[in-house]
Amino acid sequence: MREKELEKLKDYKYGFSTDIENFKAPKGLNEDVIKFISNIKKEPKWLLDWRLKAYKRVKVLKEPNWQKPKYPKIDYQDLYYYSAPKSFKEKPKSLDELDPKLIETYNKLGIPLNEQKRLNGIAVDAVFDSVSVATTFKDTLTEKGIIFCSISEAIQKHPDLVKKYLGSVIPITDHYFATLNSAVFTDGSFVYIPPGVRCPMELSTYFRINASDTGQFERTLIIADKGSYVSYLEGCTAPMRDENQLHAANVELIALDDAEIKYSTVQNWYPGDKDGKGGIYNFVTKRGLCKGKNSKISWTQVETGSAITWKYPSCILQGDNSVGEFYSIAITNNHQKADTGTKMIHLGKNTKSKIISKGISAGFSDMTYRGLVDISPKSENSSNYTQCDSLLMGNKCGAHTIPYIKNKNSNSNIAHEATTSKISDEQLHYCQQRGLNSEEAVSLIVNGFCKEVLQQLPMEFAVEAQKLVGISLEGSVG
Amino acid sequence: MQNFKTDFEKTLKESNLSEKEIAFKNLNAKEFSKQGFPNRKDEDWKFSDINQIIKKEIGELKFYTGQSKETNIDEDVLLSEIKHNKLIFVNGQLAQTDFSSEEKSKIEFLDNKNDTEDQSVENSLINLNNALANKSYKLLVKKNYQIKNPLIIYHVSSNKVASQNINLKINFELEENSSLKLIDLVKDKGNKNFINIFYNFSLEKNSVLKNYKIDQFENNNIRYMFNNIKQSSNSVSETFYLSKGSTFSKNEITCDLKGEYSSAFVNGIFSLDKDKHHEIKAKINHLVENTKSYQLVKSVLENKSRSVYQGKIYVDSKAQKTDGYQLSKAILVDETTEFNAKPELEIYADDVKCSHGSASGSLDENSIFYLMSRGLSYKEARELLINGFLVEVINQITDEPIKKLIKNLYGLKNEY
Numbered sequence: 001m002r003e004k005e006l007e008k009l010k011d012y013k014y015g016f017s018t019d020i021e022n023f024k025a026p027k028g029l030n031e032d033v034i035k036f037i038s039n040i041k042k043e044p045k046w047l048l049d050w051r052l053k054a055y056k057r058v059k060v061l062k063e064p065n066w067q068k069p070k071y072p073k074i075d076y077q078d079l080y081y082y083s084a085p086k087s088f089k090e091k092p093k094s095l096d097e098l099d100p101k102l103i104e105t106y107n108k109l110g111i112p113l114n115e116q117k118r119l120n121g122i123a124v125d126a127v128f129d130s131v132s133v134a135t136t137f138k139d140t141l142t143e144k145g146i147i148f149c150s151i152s153e154a155i156q157k158h159p160d161l162v163k164k165y166l167g168s169v170i171p172i173t174d175h176y177f178a179t180l181n182s183a184v185f186t187d188g189s190f191v192y193i194p195p196g197v198r199c200p201m202e203l204s205t206y207f208r209i210n211a212s213d214t215g216q217f218e219r220t221l222i223i224a225d226k227g228s229y230v231s232y233l234e235g236c237t238a239p240m241r242d243e244n245q246l247h248a249a250n251v252e253l254i255a256l257d258d259a260e261i262k263y264s265t266v267q268n269w270y271p272g273d274k275d276g277k278g279g280i281y282n283f284v285t286k287r288g289l290c291k292g293k294n295s296k297i298s299w300t301q302v303e304t305g306s307a308i309t310w311k312y313p314s315c316i317l318q319g320d321n322s323v324g325e326f327y328s329i330a331i332t333n334n335h336q337k338a339d340t341g342t343k344m345i346h347l348g349k350n351t352k353s354k355i356i357s358k359g360i361s362a363g364f365s366d367m368t369y370r371g372l373v374d375i376s377p378k379s380e381n382s383s384n385y386t387q388c389d390s391l392l393m394g395n396k397c398g399a400h401t402i403p404y405i406k407n408k409n410s411n412s413n414i415a416h417e418a419t420t421s422k423i424s425d426e427q428l429h430y431c432q433q434r435g436l437n438s439e440e441a442v443s444l445i446v447n448g449f450c451k452e453v454l455q456q457l458p459m460e461f462a463v464e465a466q467k468l469v470g471i472s473l474e475g476s477v478g
Numbered sequence: 479m480q481n482f483k484t485d486f487e488k489t490l491k492e493s494n495l496s497e498k499e500i501a502f503k504n505l506n507a508k509e510f511s512k513q514g515f516p517n518r519k520d521e522d523w524k525f526s527d528i529n530q531i532i533k534k535e536i537g538e539l540k541f542y543t544g545q546s547k548e549t550n551i552d553e554d555v556l557l558s559e560i561k562h563n564k565l566i567f568v569n570g571q572l573a574q575t576d577f578s579s580e581e582k583s584k585i586e587f588l589d590n591k592n593d594t595e596d597q598s599v600e601n602s603l604i605n606l607n608n609a610l611a612n613k614s615y616k617l618l619v620k621k622n623y624q625i626k627n628p629l630i631i632y633h634v635s636s637n638k639v640a641s642q643n644i645n646l647k648i649n650f651e652l653e654e655n656s657s658l659k660l661i662d663l664v665k666d667k668g669n670k671n672f673i674n675i676f677y678n679f680s681l682e683k684n685s686v687l688k689n690y691k692i693d694q695f696e697n698n699n700i701r702y703m704f705n706n707i708k709q710s711s712n713s714v715s716e717t718f719y720l721s722k723g724s725t726f727s728k729n730e731i732t733c734d735l736k737g738e739y740s741s742a743f744v745n746g747i748f749s750l751d752k753d754k755h756h757e758i759k760a761k762i763n764h765l766v767e768n769t770k771s772y773q774l775v776k777s778v779l780e781n782k783s784r785s786v787y788q789g790k791i792y793v794d795s796k797a798q799k800t801d802g803y804q805l806s807k808a809i810l811v812d813e814t815t816e817f818n819a820k821p822e823l824e825i826y827a828d829d830v831k832c833s834h835g836s837a838s839g840s841l842d843e844n845s846i847f848y849l850m851s852r853g854l855s856y857k858e859a860r861e862l863l864i865n866g867f868l869v870e871v872i873n874q875i876t877d878e879p880i881k882k883l884i885k886n887l888y889g890l891k892n893e894y
Contacts, residue, residue: 066521377813392828395795405819405836410810413839416821422828 069337257292276335279307332365635668711737
């Protein structure tokens, strides 16, 4: 039995689960549960009202069904909406008080929470199920006036900022999953960069789902004030389970005048086993608002995990001269499905956007790029460039490209290119002739195919991502 | 929809149909009543909400055509530039047939073919057509026969009809080694009608179909044309759209490449102004190995006009070695125009070569400057650039005399 488990873990090394006592909200979705969550987090009244308003809308909204990957109906009453380690009834004040089991978990995941152990300057906010367990390098950041903490803490300590910006990009009148998140979100990260500050280190959140039967609904809010810069990383893993787990997060980015936000994701949720059993449903809403002039938001994502990935990190280019970028690698293997892409909504003048999307599908998987480029009549002199390439491995998988292009302004240019191909025998032959075995050869070629996107990632992540690309495709050739 | 029900019953009562046909029509009428006109909630009609457009442009639509047969054909409708066979439909009723230049035994035009075959379609406009088209016609080109002169189908409406729904359905069958050159010419005098034309093509081995749809002349009708093409091995279909004259037009084409080495070409021009809204929606299904498709659509948009291009390449997992290509380009001449595109790829086979491109933007200022510095006026420079842009599509036409004819009709000089 033990061996069998180890055998399984070879494929997905983050698939272990931590045996820790949990403190959960009662199962089901209703007003009481929302009040419970709000109460346990000692939230102010306005936030509870806001949640309840969102919940009221959830009740009348229907789940969208236009997406390509279909999934069995989710029973929202059969989920836990709040789950936290028992030791968190009172939040530990420092790492010394933290349950050693948690520290061990994060060490195992390669995310040591102990600041001394970290070689690279990355500040981490670690989210375990529904709560944030630790945030590192707080002191260094505070010196600069940067606020980096869990969103629960921000609600307590910086209510004005939260109140001003929460829901300003993803309102509670949005689609089903986003609104559900607004009603029941539990924790997540909050970042505020004061005017003129360049954040000295990468900020990072590590999401971990541990408890079973839980949905993870975290909320991230990043505000870059005038002239500031921040690079933010997000990583995710989950244990291997035979059931499907829902992850419906909301991420809101706001860039004011001359500010820049770089948001990178390496998503490696448990993808399910070889027969498509289990895995995470990753239905995430990510949206960035370039509110000020000359602002810039850049999304980079490496999507290798999840049974179903369904997300479109978007940019609303409201400020004049603002820039939106989207770089994506999505890899699906076995029975994974992905429907991902971006939306670039040009509202301001002289706005620019760039979309580079690389999709790789292998095994029995299905991959869809779906994107929208919308240039409004007032958005003069704007331009967009889109490139989406797909690579297919075998004829049991699918690769689809569905771009929506709307140009309503004659001074603006949109260019779109897409190709679909496979790794050619010549390329493989060339590599093998030089002593690589076929898997190494494929990994090399795929990395080359993805290079444009990989080089957008911060250094530490790029190495990790490159490995991940190789691992995700293992066994897909021959 | 109340209007539709009473008009449909009235039409049915006056027609002389077998029980089977009545059942077929009833079924389709029921389906249409249920669905109604497509609206923007349908993914296929996302950019062109025909329900709204009909409401706005026509208001109350009449579905009952009555028995009044117009057979008067204005001579000025006919084209004299080219020798051709004729089929003339006035207000959706067959008025004249002329195949005099062809061998009688080799080409057949049947007007008593009512098909009752139930195709399950997810398109309520086809249901509407099936329910109301008074006859469905069939054109048969026999084995090994190559049509000598092109066939021009004139779609004429007289100035007496207004706010009327006109339906027409023709089935075409091209037997082995045959070929057909077909021009659809729209000449409307009718006022604000909704014209719904549905063609079914069946292309046997080695057959060649060339279909040119010309909507050049100014009219204020709402038009929907659907070409459903099924292709056997080695067959070729070439479809060309000149989309210009109608207030609203949507040309839809579905090509099923069911035989190896079959190929489909879809080319189109939008040349729009004055609030016009036109769409081309192409879906090419590559179902077997070694098939090829090519789509090229260009738009020039002025004065509050809007064009939409939805192209889809579907490649089945069996269809290895597919070669699929799509390109759409648009020039937005002024600020009031809009170009929407949705070029889609849906691919389940790995050894394929599929790509699409889409570009839209304004006229290139540098090119205009270049031409003006060489003595052209702004207007001339602009015209030269636009014509040069569009003529690339017309040059895809493989039939020389027809290419010449279309250039003439469009008003392009031969040097392009």
